Amino acid sequence: MSYAKPSRRSWAEPWKIKMVEPIRMTTLAERAKFIFEAGYNTFLLRSEDVYIDLLTDSGTNAMSDRQWAGMMLGDEAYAGSKNFYNLWEAVTQHYGYKYLVPTHQGRAAEHILSQIMIHPGDVIPGNMYFTTTRLHQELAGGTFTDVIVDEAHDPANEAPFKGNVSIAKLKRVIDEVGARKIPYVCIAGPVNMAGGQPQSMENMRAVRDLCKRHDIPIVLDATRAIENAYFIQQREPGYKTKSVAEILKEYCSYTDTCTMSAKKDALVNIGGWLATNDQGLYEEARNLVVVYEGLHTYGGLAGRDMEAMARGIVESVADDHIRARVGQVEYLGNHLLDWGIPIVKPIGGHAVFLDARAFYPHIPQSQYPAQALTCDIYIDSGVRTMERGAVSAGRDAKTGEEHFPKLELVRVTLPRRVYTQAHMDVVAESVLEVYEHREQARGLRMTYEPKYLRFFQARFERAE
Numbered sequence: 364m365s366y367a368k369p370s371r372r373s374w375a376e377p378w379k380i381k382m383v384e385p386i387r388m389t390t391l392a393e394r395a396k397f398i399f400e401a402g403y404n405t406f407l408l409r410s411e412d413v414y415i416d417l418l419t420d421s422g423t424n425a426m427s428d429r430q431w432a433g434m435m436l437g438d439e440a441y442a443g444s445k446n447f448y449n450l451w452e453a454v455t456q457h458y459g460y461k462y463l464v465p466t467h468q469g470r471a472a473e474h475i476l477s478q479i480m481i482h483p484g485d486v487i488p489g490n491m492y493f494t495t496t497r498l499h500q501e502l503a504g505g506t507f508t509d510v511i512v513d514e515a516h517d518p519a520n521e522a523p524f525k526g527n528v529s530i531a532k533l534k535r536v537i538d539e540v541g542a543r544k545i546p547y548v549c550i551a552g553p554v555n556m557a558g559g560q561p562q563s564m565e566n567m568r569a570v571r572d573l574c575k576r577h578d579i580p581i582v583l584d585a586t587r588a589i590e591n592a593y594f595i596q597q598r599e600p601g602y603k604t605k606s607v608a609e610i611l612k613e614y615c616s617y618t619d620t621c622t623m624s625a626k627k628d629a630l631v632n633i634g635g636w637l638a639t640n641d642q643g644l645y646e647e648a649r650n651l652v653v654v655y656e657g658l659h660t661y662g663g664l665a666g667r668d669m670e671a672m673a674r675g676i677v678e679s680v681a682d683d684h685i686r687a688r689v690g691q692v693e694y695l696g697n698h699l700l701d702w703g704i705p706i707v708k709p710i711g712g713h714a715v716f717l718d719a720r721a722f723y724p725h726i727p728q729s730q731y732p733a734q735a736l737t738c739d740i741y742i743d744s745g746v747r748t749m750e751r752g753a754v755s756a757g758r759d760a761k762t763g764e765e766h767f768p769k770l771e772l773v774r775v776t777l778p779r780r781v782y783t784q785a786h787m788d789v790v791a792e793s794v795l796e797v798y799e800h801r802e803q804a805r806g807l808r809m810t811y812e813p814k815y816l817r818f819f820q821a822r823f824e825r826a827e
């Protein structure tokens with residue numbers, strides 16, 4: 364092997380490894396058996412049968428020595444734990460909201476928010492749906508409506524902010540249904556389902572101006588808002604010299620409330636929250652959290668989990684952390700682009716998204732090409748990825764028809780601070796191997812379909 368002289372200076376992760384977790388290798392024949400037994404659904408594999416686990420970045424992060432030290436300082440009081448106050452301090456300082464209700468994860472905050480704010484017949488506009496977010500809106504009697512810019516649906520379009528809201532579409536929805544039927548506008552940045560594509564600050568301000576005129580609150584899904592802040596710093600004029608922490612605070616300042624899955628940005632394995640500037644909403648949420656999660660000073664979490672979250676937030680807004688986090692995703696994505704493999708462009712913040720329609724053009728969407736691709740990659744190398752296409756999109760709540768979204772993707776998701784660059788090389792080479800044999804690939808047929816969020820537990824067999 365020979366190495367060319369570099370044309371640039373490299374960056375490296377701002378941490379070193381103190382403890383390791385051995386991982387097991389499997390054979391091709393074993394993996395073919397495991398995925399068959401798992402009904403061709405990577406969610407149903409046992410993790411010990413996985414070599415490199417890129418299923419999700421949710422709760423799969425490596426905590427720092429400081430976070431682990433914080434775990435030993437858990438104040439497991441039923442009420443008023445000091446870790447709750449530390450978490451309050453971290454959230455209010457870095458996200459800027461006035462009030463905090465902790466929850467055990469993001470969907471619990473979505474549940475409480477939806478139950479309080481949505482009434483039957485309401486319409487909730489958002490920049491593309493997220494699975495759990497939309498389901499909680501629907502269970503509360505609302506209807507989600509997509510107001511993301513058209514570019515978001517085109518994997519080849521290289522616009523820098525494909526997570527933006529189309530102000531024209533949002534105006535149209537407000538005109539059609541009336542502001543009184545819109546309990547809030549739901550904004551996420553970056554947009555997970557669009558391939559981790561960010562929203563610009565300018566767009567967020569425009570949404571805020573429009574909503575203000577109609578007196579409609581904005582709820583931010585802040586799950587990966589720090590990655591969004593990093594993209595604003597890198598791509599939006601006027602933000603180069605601002606820190607990610609400053610940008611995050613400005614971004615949140617245009618919104619009224621946020622729900623958060625701390626299992627993503629906040630570098631923990633479990634946790635979430637609802638934060639708001641609205642005192643009335645805070646009081647209702649503080650009431651309702653007792654019903655579903657636990658007292659408002661622990662929200663379904665142990666004191667030690669809240670401490671790890673408080674410390675994780677502080678680490679997560681550091682510029683060098685987020686640069687390395689997104690940098691690793693770019694490293695993997697650029698490998699694939701160099702080899703001509705179809706991925707969503709620009710490369711997203713938390714994952715590289717393979718374009719399964721372009722990968723397997725001979726497999727119709729009704730045979731779930733993205734689901735099939737996750738299986739083929741697993742069989743090749745033991746790398747676990749997940750589907751973000753027709754299986755995830757599910758069925759229309761009213762007609763029962765399957766949604767066939769324009770984006771039929773495989774998400775190759777990187778946990779934070781877990782894998783090295785060498786793991787990324789192995790992943791890239793496995794995707795290349797599968798790509799080179801793409802003509803032989805076959806689609807899938809669904810044999811078992813759960814009623815809710817079917818992608819988690821659906822089972823498949825090979826199509827004829």
Ligand SMILES: *Cc1c(COP(=O)(O)O)cnc(C)c1O
Nearest residue numbers: 468469470493495555586624626
């Ligand atoms: C993961 C996620 C959620 C749900 O959070 P959980 O902690 O998994 O319940 C909501 N929104 C987005 C954008 C997410 O990625």
